[in-house]
Amino acid sequence: MVEGLELLTGKAPKPHKGKAMTLGDGSRVAVIGAGPAGSMFSYFFLSMAETIGLDVNVDIFEPRGFCHRGPAGCNHCGGIVSESLVQRLATEGIRLPDCVVQRGIESYTLHMDVGDVEIATPLMEKRIAAIYRGNGPRSSEPLDTHSFDGYLLDLAKQKGARVIPRLVTGLRREKDSMTVQCADQSSDTYELAVVATGVNSRLTEMLGNESGEFTHPDRTKTFICEFHLGRKLIRETFGPSMHVFLLDIPRLEFAALIPKGDYVTLCLLGEDIDEALIDKFFSAREVRERFPDGVIPGHVCHCYPRINIREATPVYGDRLVLIGDSGTTRLFKDGIGAAYRTSKAAAKTAVFHGVSAEDFKNYYAPLCRKISNDNRVGKFVFSVATVVQKARFARRGILSMTATEQQQVDSPRRMSGVLWDLFSGSASYTDVFIRTLHPAYVGNLLRNLVAANLPGGRSRDRRNADEGNGRVRH
Amino acid sequence: MAGLGKEYKSGEVIFRQGDTGSCMFVIQDGEVEAIAESDGREFRLRRMGPNDFFGEMALFEKETRTATIRTTKPTRILSIDKKNFLGGIHEDPSLAFRIVQTMSHRIRDLTDRLARYEQQK
Numbered sequence: 001m002v003e004g005l006e007l008l009t010g011k012a013p014k015p016h017k018g019k020a021m022t023l024g025d026g027s028r029v030a031v032i033g034a035g036p037a038g039s040m041f042s043y044f045f046l047s048m049a050e051t052i053g054l055d056v057n058v059d060i061f062e063p064r065g066f067c068h069r070g071p072a073g074c075n076h077c078g079g080i081v082s083e084s085l086v087q088r089l090a091t092e093g094i095r096l097p098d099c100v101v102q103r104g105i106e107s108y109t110l111h112m113d114v115g116d117v118e119i120a121t122p123l124m125e126k127r128i129a130a131i132y133r134g135n136g137p138r139s140s141e142p143l144d145t146h147s148f149d150g151y152l153l154d155l156a157k158q159k160g161a162r163v164i165p166r167l168v169t170g171l172r173r174e175k176d177s178m179t180v181q182c183a184d185q186s187s188d189t190y191e192l193a194v195v196a197t198g199v200n201s202r203l204t205e206m207l208g209n210e211s212g213e214f215t216h217p218d219r220t221k222t223f224i225c226e227f228h229l230g231r232k233l234i235r236e237t238f239g240p241s242m243h244v245f246l247l248d249i250p251r252l253e254f255a256a257l258i259p260k261g262d263y264v265t266l267c268l269l270g271e272d273i274d275e276a277l278i279d280k281f282f283s284a285r286e287v288r289e290r291f292p293d294g295v296i297p298g299h300v301c302h303c304y305p306r307i308n309i310r311e312a313t314p315v316y317g318d319r320l321v322l323i324g325d326s327g328t329t330r331l332f333k334d335g336i337g338a339a340y341r342t343s344k345a346a347a348k349t350a351v352f353h354g355v356s357a358e359d360f361k362n363y364y365a366p367l368c369r370k371i372s373n374d375n376r377v378g379k380f381v382f383s384v385a386t387v388v389q390k391a392r393f394a395r396r397g398i399l400s401m402t403a404t405e406q407q408q409v410d411s412p413r414r415m416s417g418v419l420w421d422l423f424s425g426s427a428s429y430t431d432v433f434i435r436t437l438h439p440a441y442v443g444n445l446l447r448n449l450v451a452a453n454l455p456g457g458r459s460r461d462r463r464n465a466d467e468g469n470g471r472v473r474h
Numbered sequence: 475m476a477g478l479g480k481e482y483k484s485g486e487v488i489f490r491q492g493d494t495g496s497c498m499f500v501i502q503d504g505e506v507e508a509i510a511e512s513d514g515r516e517f518r519l520r521r522m523g524p525n526d527f528f529g530e531m532a533l534f535e536k537e538t539r540t541a542t543i544r545t546t547k548p549t550r551i552l553s554i555d556k557k558n559f560l561g562g563i564h565e566d567p568s569l570a571f572r573i574v575q576t577m578s579h580r581i582r583d584l585t586d587r588l589a590r591y592e593q594q595k
């Protein structure tokens with residue numbers, strides 16, 4: 001049973017007067033879910049507690065075994081760890097080992113009906129990681145690889161977290177604690193419950209259904225599948241590049257092919273992705289051309305996971321906090337990065353301030369608000385992208401501007417930078433948007449729009465000829 | 475193909491003492507040595523391995539690099555740019571904790587060395 005209303009608003013029963021809602025030696029914390037949010041919360045919470053000499057216990061409830069191949073061991077995502085997150089984790093001392101990184105991504109290739117262009121990092125350095133959340137696709141060969149989620153969970157375990165392989169079915173508020181109930185009817189009490197169940201769980205759904213005041217995150221259906229092409233072919237046809245498609249297909253916001261070891265992951269994001277949309281995507285010439293002989297091979301593994309498109313509210317209560325996808329995340333991009341940011345902010349609040357609704361309101365909610373506000377700008381940015389998807393002349397202008405920039409060495413790469421950050425999720429939507437208002441960006445875009453659309457303009461025809469540095473095809 | 479960062483051969487210089495720079499580096503794999511150059515002579519300050527970082531002073535000040543960094547074996551290194559780092563610190567100051575901790579170890583190490591040097595004089 002889940003007592004959603006009382007649980008989330010912290011209204012009733014009132015916490016025991018006089019007993020401070022702070023954690024002390026021996027306090028127990030329940031973390032529900034060991035996706036990136038749950039494991040990173042546990043890791044940072046225990047690290048911070050250690051620095052101030054606080055002796056606390058963390059139990060992580062997670063029924064999934066990340067050692068399994070296929071959906072059983074996987075938290076279903078495209079598997080891109082953004083440039084900004086790779087750098088922040090490295091700064092924290094968390095180095096993603098080679099067995100976790102399936103491929104370091106060096107560039108993005110944008111495919112449109114008017115041509116393709118490869119956007120390379122100026123540093124020629126791999127700072128984006130393509131990973132598997134589980135242990136690889138269904139029916140894949142045993143890999144000498146390691147699940148990303150499994151790796152983060154191991155870090156939390158090394159810090160002292162205990163993993164309880166059970167599904168949580170209920171949360172109940174007691175006088176001075178939270179009771180966690182599991183599917184096997186076992187239950188235990190904790191001073192703090194951290195909900196990190198993502199959006200594919202029934203737990204947040206139940207919280208939402210039973211409470212008029214709690215709204216669980218809004219979600220939409222996406223699509224992921226894996227193609228087995230073999231390492232050699234992938235190196236030859238995809239290289240260390242993530243292939244992004246800007247196609248005029250209604251309801252499709254983002255489509256990418258991501259090379260990983262022997263497999264390529266296809267990720268389709270948008271509004272309720274269904275089979276009709278998937279068929280339309282596969283029949284696009286730009287997509288078929290990516291595969292040998294223009295034939296799309298059968299996929300070895302697929303799923304329709306849901307993605308958070310609007311935050312839960314509220315994301316905290318007394319002795320309770322919702323982190324990662326089950327609370328607030330970034331729209332369509334860098335969800336793992338948002339899981340890192342929200343989990344760390346929640347851990348800091350619990351260790352250094354307290355675990356009351358007031359503490360989370362003061363020290364945790366501002367970050368969630370910042371992410372939500374940025375998502376509003378993101379929605380606008382995606383609506384502009386939809387206009388571009390429909391307007392061929394705009395696509396020509398963008399292609400022309402990006403291609404020109406990629407051939408120049410020392411001049412600012414404004415369009416490339418905007419596209420890079422938009423695809424990789426490395427910068428906030430607000431930052432991306434502000435950069436598009438720069439007079440030089442606007443001026444250059446206008447110039448390229450005119451040049452590319454004049455009869456005989458540089459991008460009027462699709463010519464698959466390599467040019468300049470060999471990275472631009474248009 | 476797997477693995478993050480940029481690959482360097484053994485003996486390659488990442489940056490030289492006196493260079494200007496705006497990023498810090500984290501070693502992913504391999505080893506580097508920090509070298510101080512004076513009057514044409516080289517003094518090895520320290521060796522660093524996986525997960526160690528160097529060049530962090532460039533994130534905080536505009537001065538030139540204080541030492542040369544050279545690989546001692548094939549090494550992969552990830553760069554952390556100033557914008558990302560300072561943006562991160564702005565949102566979450568604890569991001570600097572590990573750097574402060576390491577800098578404090580380095581100051582302690584240098585103080586010990588200085589004390590030993592004074593004794594030997």
Ligand SMILES: Cc1cc2nc3c(=O)[nH]c(=O)nc-3n(C[C@H](O)[C@H](O)[C@H](O)COP(=O)(O)OP(=O)(O)OC[C@H]3O[C@@H](n4cnc5c(N)ncnc54)[C@H](O)[C@@H]3O)c2cc1C
Pocket residue numbers: 032033034035036037038061062063064075076077078079080081082166167168169196197198199200201202203222223224267268269305306307323324325326329333334335336337339
């Ligand atoms: C199609 C798609 C592509 C994406 N691509 C990317 C990408 O490339 N890069 C990126 O950064 N983000 C991406 N995301 C977003 C990313 O997947 C999420 O933001 C991220 O997984 C959130 O982490 P989390 O820990 O909050 O939740 P999750 O990863 O969903 O983890 C939740 C965990 O809780 C466990 N759990 C659930 N219910 C219970 C329960 N009742 N009891 C106990 N345990 C429970 C689950 O087993 C799971 O392990 C993508 C999402 C989708 C849908």
